[in-house]
Amino acid sequence: MTTLVSTDGRRLSATADALIGSEILKIAGEIRALVAGGRTVCNLTVGDFNPAEFAIPPRLAAxxxxxxxxxxxxxPPSAGMPALREIVAAFYREWLGLDYGVDSVLVTGGARPAIYGVYRALVDPGDRVVYPVPSWNNNHYAHLSGAVGVPVVCDAAHAFLPTREALAPALRGARLLALNSPLNPAGTAFDAGQLAGICDLVLEENARRAGTGERPLYLMYDQVYWMLTFNDVEHVTPVRLRPELAEHTIFVDGISKAFAATGLRVGWAVGPRDVIGRMSDLLGHVGAWAPRAEQVASARLLAAAGEVRAYQAQITRGAQARLDALYAGMRALRDAGHPVEAIPPMGAIYLSVRYALAGRRTPGGETLRTNEDVRRYLLEAAGLAVVPFQAFGLAEDTGWFRLSVGAVSPAEIDAMLPRLRAALDALA
Known part of the structure; x- marks a missing residue:
C-alpha cells in the first residue's frame, strides 16, 4: 500500500510534527520501570494524588x-449541567466575592479543555501570548493555537512569580496574558500588591488601545489550586482587586486539585458571557464535556458548604504537613553545608528546591553539568524522583526542581531524606 506524504516529506501536520511531548510523562515512564525492577523511589514528580493518601470527599464518591x-x-448539555453551573456561580460569590451569572460559567472535562478553549477562542495564529516561566504548559498551548509565545523569565528572588516591571515590556500588542496562582510548579502565590500591579498594567494597556481599533488584551487566570494555600497565605483574584477587569478576565478552575479528584474530569471556566459562549461552541465540537454523573455529584458536593470546608481543612493539612517536612529536610541539608535551597511552601502541592550540583563529581567519576544530570543522579543514588524546571519552560540549567507531594506518604518522605543526604555526601 502506498502511503501519501506532504511535498516536504511529512506524514503529519506541521502542528503535530513540531509538537513536544510531555517531559513529565517521559520521566514518569522511567520511574515506573525502576519501580517494576524493585527499586524504592520517592516519587515527587506527578501533579496528582494517590487515593491511598488523599481520598476524594465521601460525598463526591457517594x-x-x-x-x-x-x-x-x-x-450532558454542552455548556454543562445547569445545576453545576448555578452552584459554581454561587460558590464563587460566597467563597471569592465574585459575582457571575450562570451564562458566564462553562463546564469542561477538567481544567485543560478550559485552558485550550481560552486560547482557541481568543488567539489567532500569529497573536502574541505572554506567560511567565516556569509555568505549566503555556508553551504547548501557544504552539497548538499557532500563537507566538512570549515567555517572561521569573526568578527565585520573586518566588518565580512575574512582576509588573517584568511584564510591562512584553504586553504591548499582546492578545493574552496567562497567569497561575498558586503556581505550578513553584508552589508560590501572588499577594494582593503584586497582583494589583499587574492588573493595573493590563488596564493601562487596554486603555491605550481604546479607540485605536486594536483588539483588547485578555487575562487568563488559572486558579485550580486556590483552595490549597498555607501559612496565612490568602488567595487573591484580579477581578476582586480590580472589578473593571471582569470584561477581560477568564478564570480556569475545577475539582481536580481542591478535592483530589483528578480522574473525575470536572473543570470550568468563568468569564465574560460572550467569550464563554464561543468557548462553549468551540469545545462542543471537540466533545470536551465533563461526564454527566460526575457533574451531578460535583454540584451536590459544592452545595454542601460544611463538608467542603471540612474537606478543605483535611486536604490542606495533609499537603502542608508533607511540604513542611520536605522544606525542613532541605533546610537541614543546607545547614549541613550542602548546596541546597528551597522556597517556603505557600500553596498547591509543590515545593521549589534548588540542587546546585553543577561541577560536582559522582562516586562513579561522572561530572554533573546539567539539570538532567542532577535529576538522574538523585534518582539513581537517592531514589528521589523530581522534575527540572525545564519541563515548565525555563531553559537554563539553574538547578531548580519541582517536588510534588500529592502521591507520597509522610513515611516515604522521612525514609528518602537520609538517602538524599548520603547521595549528596558522596559527591566530590
Missing part, C-alpha cells in the same frame, strides 16, 4: 455512584 445508578449516563 453522589457519583448515586448519579450513575439513577441513569445519569447520557450526554
Amino acid at each position: 453522589e457519583t455512584e448515586a448519579a450513575l445508578r439513577a441513569g445519569e449516563t447520557n450526554y
Whole structure:
C-alpha cells in the first residue's frame, strides 16, 4: 500500500510534527520501570494524588455512584449541567466575592479543555501570548493555537512569580496574558500588591488601545489550586482587586486539585458571557464535556458548604504537613553545608528546591553539568524522583526542581531524606 506524504516529506501536520511531548510523562515512564525492577523511589514528580493518601470527599464518591445508578449516563448539555453551573456561580460569590451569572460559567472535562478553549477562542495564529516561566504548559498551548509565545523569565528572588516591571515590556500588542496562582510548579502565590500591579498594567494597556481599533488584551487566570494555600497565605483574584477587569478576565478552575479528584474530569471556566459562549461552541465540537454523573455529584458536593470546608481543612493539612517536612529536610541539608535551597511552601502541592550540583563529581567519576544530570543522579543514588524546571519552560540549567507531594506518604518522605543526604555526601 502506498502511503501519501506532504511535498516536504511529512506524514503529519506541521502542528503535530513540531509538537513536544510531555517531559513529565517521559520521566514518569522511567520511574515506573525502576519501580517494576524493585527499586524504592520517592516519587515527587506527578501533579496528582494517590487515593491511598488523599481520598476524594465521601460525598463526591457517594453522589457519583448515586448519579450513575439513577441513569445519569447520557450526554450532558454542552455548556454543562445547569445545576453545576448555578452552584459554581454561587460558590464563587460566597467563597471569592465574585459575582457571575450562570451564562458566564462553562463546564469542561477538567481544567485543560478550559485552558485550550481560552486560547482557541481568543488567539489567532500569529497573536502574541505572554506567560511567565516556569509555568505549566503555556508553551504547548501557544504552539497548538499557532500563537507566538512570549515567555517572561521569573526568578527565585520573586518566588518565580512575574512582576509588573517584568511584564510591562512584553504586553504591548499582546492578545493574552496567562497567569497561575498558586503556581505550578513553584508552589508560590501572588499577594494582593503584586497582583494589583499587574492588573493595573493590563488596564493601562487596554486603555491605550481604546479607540485605536486594536483588539483588547485578555487575562487568563488559572486558579485550580486556590483552595490549597498555607501559612496565612490568602488567595487573591484580579477581578476582586480590580472589578473593571471582569470584561477581560477568564478564570480556569475545577475539582481536580481542591478535592483530589483528578480522574473525575470536572473543570470550568468563568468569564465574560460572550467569550464563554464561543468557548462553549468551540469545545462542543471537540466533545470536551465533563461526564454527566460526575457533574451531578460535583454540584451536590459544592452545595454542601460544611463538608467542603471540612474537606478543605483535611486536604490542606495533609499537603502542608508533607511540604513542611520536605522544606525542613532541605533546610537541614543546607545547614549541613550542602548546596541546597528551597522556597517556603505557600500553596498547591509543590515545593521549589534548588540542587546546585553543577561541577560536582559522582562516586562513579561522572561530572554533573546539567539539570538532567542532577535529576538522574538523585534518582539513581537517592531514589528521589523530581522534575527540572525545564519541563515548565525555563531553559537554563539553574538547578531548580519541582517536588510534588500529592502521591507520597509522610513515611516515604522521612525514609528518602537520609538517602538524599548520603547521595549528596558522596559527591566530590
